[in-house]
Amino acid sequence: HLTILMLAAGFRTEYVPDAIAATVVPDRLVPYLRQQLRWARSTFRDTALALPLLPRLDFYITLDIVGQNLLPLLLGVSILTALAQIALTSELPWPTALIIASMTMVRCSLAAFRARQLRFLAFALHKPISMFLLLPVKVYALCT
Numbered sequence: 464h465l466t467i468l469m470l471a472a473g474f475r476t477e478y479v480p481d482a483i484a485a486t487v488v489p490d491r492l493v494p495y496l497r498q499q500l501r502w503a504r505s506t507f508r509d510t511a512l513a514l515p516l517l518p519r520l521d522f523y524i525t526l527d528i529v530g531q532n533l534l535p536l537l538l539g540v541s542i543l544t545a546l547a548q549i550a551l552t553s554e555l556p557w558p559t560a561l562i563i564a565s566m567t568m569v570r571c572s573l574a575a576f577r578a579r580q581l582r583f584l585a586f587a588l589h590k591p592i593s594m595f596l597l598l599p600v601k602v603y604a605l606c607t
Contacts, residue, residue, distance in 0.1 A: 471515075499600050530570065564590075
């Protein structure tokens with residue numbers, strides 16, 4: 464939110480790969496989900512604030528903003544389609560799984576390339592948590 468306010472005021476921001484930040488991380492599931500709900504609501508609100516800024520932003524930042532909002536929607540549709548395929552045909556939806564895996568690796572690869580740190584590829588391991596735990600939280604955040 465602060466970054467968007469700074470950009471709207473005409474200031475520049477810059478990625479600093481060696482910056483260090485501290486945060487409090489919930490160590491139980493319910494507080495973690497509450498934190499994710501707050502963050503999801505902030506993301507949707509801040510995206511609305513950032514829309515007029517998109518033409519002026521760096522391509523990667525624009526891609527990230529669009530991705531943070533569209534990818535959960537596409538992921539949700541993909542999961543519902545896969546579940547429908549399983550229910551109707553009793554077949555595993557391998558094409559859907561491969562598309563989700565490919566999208567995940569593209570996003571992680573872009574982050575790794577941009578940050579020049581291969582460790583960002585490990586974020587792909589977060590996808591099952593994102594799909595089955597955080598996606599419902601994001602849907603709830605968007606509805607509320």
